[in-house]
Each structure stands twice: as C-alpha cells, then as structure tokens.
Amino acid sequence: MSFITDIMKTAEQVFIEFLKENNLSMTPQRKIIVETFLETEGHFSAERLCGLVKGKASEIGQATIYRTLKLLVDSGLAESIEVGDGSALYEHSYGHDHHDHLICVHCNRKIEIYDDAIEKRQEEVASELGFKLTRHRMYLFGICPECAGQES
Structure with missing residues (x-):
C-alpha cells in the first residue's frame, strides 16, 4: 500500500467515526465525495470539488456535496481558508503538516x-x-x- 492510500483509509475511518458520533451514516454519495476530496491536493473551491464529484457521479446534487464538505470541515479532515473576498478555499488538514x-x-x-x-x-x-x-x-x-x- 502506498502512503497516500494509508492516509486515505485513516482519514475515511476518522470521518466514519465522526458520522457515527453525530448519528449519521456513510452513504454511497458521501463516500464518493470524501474519496474525491481526499484525492484532490492543494487549495480548491467548493465549486471545483463539485465538478470533480459530478465527473464521477453526475447524480450527486450540489447541496449534498456542500453539506458533506461542511461535515469534512467539522470532522477535522478539511480546513476552510477565507481568502478575503467572501469566498473560501479548502485543503486537507488531516495527515498534512501544519503551515x-x-x-x-x-x-x-x-x-x-x-x-x-x-x-x-x-x-x-x-x-x-x-x-x-x-x-x-x-x-x-x-x-x-x-x-x-x-x-x-
């Protein structure tokens, strides 16, 4: 297994535990969104994540993607970066060095x-x-x- 795969599994487990603690479940849609998020490096917008997810599963709605992105932030897997113009970018926070x-x-x-x-x-x-x-x-x-x- 590669290092990235090991982090992804660990990050997915952290997310699953977070969902359980909040009486939520890992739906097939959430799984695709989480996997896509974890595969995407750097700083990216919610809109870019939507495009990537819809490229894999066009039936997943934008609202589901945005709600799952919020859950990723709340779980500690994602960090939201306010860029000063009212918009936000996202990046991984779990398994990455502080900066x-x-x-x-x-x-x-x-x-x-x-x-x-x-x-x-x-x-x-x-x-x-x-x-x-x-x-x-x-x-x-x-x-x-x-x-x-x-x-x-």
Missing part, C-alpha cells in the same frame, strides 16, 4: 509557509497570556511579487 498562508489580494495566489520562529513566538504569546493553544491558523494578506511588478 500558514500568504495570500495575494490581487490575484488570490496562495503560498504555504512555515517558520519555526513564528510558531515559537505564537506559543510564547499564548503562554504569557495563560492560554493553552490547541491549534491555529495564520493568513497574511498582501501583494505577491508578480502583482507588485505589474504595479510599477
């Missing part, structure tokens, strides 16, 4: 970043305030080098 984001306000480019000093400082600030961190997200909005070059 933060730089987001261009012009072209919506997303750059994943990780900095030990920033991570350490966030923990220090939380500790100084008596706050126990369980997780965090950091988005830095600005203008990417390509868009900055177009402004000159």
Whole structure:
C-alpha cells in the first residue's frame, strides 16, 4: 500500500467515526465525495470539488456535496481558508503538516509557509497570556511579487 492510500483509509475511518458520533451514516454519495476530496491536493473551491464529484457521479446534487464538505470541515479532515473576498478555499488538514498562508489580494495566489520562529513566538504569546493553544491558523494578506511588478 502506498502512503497516500494509508492516509486515505485513516482519514475515511476518522470521518466514519465522526458520522457515527453525530448519528449519521456513510452513504454511497458521501463516500464518493470524501474519496474525491481526499484525492484532490492543494487549495480548491467548493465549486471545483463539485465538478470533480459530478465527473464521477453526475447524480450527486450540489447541496449534498456542500453539506458533506461542511461535515469534512467539522470532522477535522478539511480546513476552510477565507481568502478575503467572501469566498473560501479548502485543503486537507488531516495527515498534512501544519503551515500558514500568504495570500495575494490581487490575484488570490496562495503560498504555504512555515517558520519555526513564528510558531515559537505564537506559543510564547499564548503562554504569557495563560492560554493553552490547541491549534491555529495564520493568513497574511498582501501583494505577491508578480502583482507588485505589474504595479510599477
């Protein structure tokens, strides 16, 4: 078995347990949506996920896809990234290393970043305030080098 397959099975099991805890079941439609989500890497919109799911099973409705995407977020398998214009992108959060984001306000480019000093400082600030961190997200909005070059 490949590493990706192992993560997918583990992620699917996490989702199934989440559904059971919430008195829901893994329907065939949810299974296709979850598998498609787990196969899709990077940052993507709900609309893109809809297109991918409908490419596999055209009978699955958009509302079912959106509801399942919300369940994926609630279960901890997905993370929603607010990109600042009222829209959201999604990415895997389970089985992937923590990272933060730089987001261009012009072209919506997303750059994943990780900095030990920033991570350490966030923990220090939380500790100084008596706050126990369980997780965090950091988005830095600005203008990417390509868009900055177009402004000159």
